[in-house]
Amino acid sequence: MPNPKRKMSKTRRDKRRTHYKAQVPSLSRCSNCGEIKLSHRACPNCGYYAGRSMFVPES
Amino acid sequence: MRHRVKGRKLKRTHSHRLATLRTLAVSLLRHKRIKTTVAKAKETRSFVEPIITKAKNDSVHARRYVAAQINDKDVVKELFNDVAVKVGDRPGGYTRIVKLGRRKGDAAELAILELVDYSDINLEKAKSKQAEKSEKQEEKKEKKKVEKKEEKVEEANVIEETTEKNETKAKKSAAKKKKDE
Numbered sequence: 001m002p003n004p005k006r007k008m009s010k011t012r013r014d015k016r017r018t019h020y021k022a023q024v025p026s027l028s029r030c031s032n033c034g035e036i037k038l039s040h041r042a043c044p045n046c047g048y049y050a051g052r053s054m055f056v057p058e059s
Numbered sequence: 060m061r062h063r064v065k066g067r068k069l070k071r072t073h074s075h076r077l078a079t080l081r082t083l084a085v086s087l088l089r090h091k092r093i094k095t096t097v098a099k100a101k102e103t104r105s106f107v108e109p110i111i112t113k114a115k116n117d118s119v120h121a122r123r124y125v126a127a128q129i130n131d132k133d134v135v136k137e138l139f140n141d142v143a144v145k146v147g148d149r150p151g152g153y154t155r156i157v158k159l160g161r162r163k164g165d166a167a168e169l170a171i172l173e174l175v176d177y178s179d180i181n182l183e184k185a186k187s188k189q190a191e192k193s194e195k196q197e198e199k200k201e202k203k204k205v206e207k208k209e210e211k212v213e214e215a216n217v218i219e220e221t222t223e224k225n226e227t228k229a230k231k232s233a234a235k236k237k238k239d240e
């Protein structure tokens with residue numbers, strides 16, 4: 001079986017991993033209550049989406 | 060390549076998947092609004108909509124065709140007598156999916172799947188349900204408060220008893236000491 005000739009150095013390994021990043025979620029303001037929310041989802045604070053109340057939040 | 064491959068497997072076998080979709084469809088038609096994962100909501104949408112379309116034409120054949128998919132006689136009746144009437148001339152697109160965000164336990168994306176023509180009724184139902192819930196919670200809180208008070212009283216009694224015991228013990232030990240002397 002063909003195998004790698006050399007051991008991957010720590011530098012090479014770590015350089016590759018510099019591109020493994022967590023992405024920032026795309027946030028927007030709720031058009032009803034102004035809270036920050038995830039886009040394309042109902043607002044967890046007031047339960048509104050696209051000007052329509054989808055659910056009544058607890059409390 | 061997944062060219063022209065339709066649908067999701069939902070990690071189920073064919074029969075299991077069919078059963079899931081049927082139960083989801085029955086729940087949606089009975090309650091008019093359900094909360095599931097986005098994947099299941101989208102699959103259910105493409106499963107229910109043709110059935111609703113079929114139900115617009117009220118005939119024995121259509122009723123039997125629908126009843127083969129919807130294994131609940133009452134729901135079939137409601138679908139033909141009420142839902143189909145309410146849907147009226149809407150050319151498809153009877154359902155609406157609104158994403159809700161991720162679930163705590165397994166981070167699954169949740170969504171509300173509802174019949175578009177019932178959205179106002181659905182909201183009123185949800186509001187009344189929420190009100191009931193909050194009432195129940197308040198009742199529970201009050202009960203807990205009362206229970207706590209009772210517990211406190213009991214605890215106080217216990218403490219008094221123990222102190223009495225300690226006193227008697229102390230007396231006994233004192234008496235013993237005197238005897239030894």
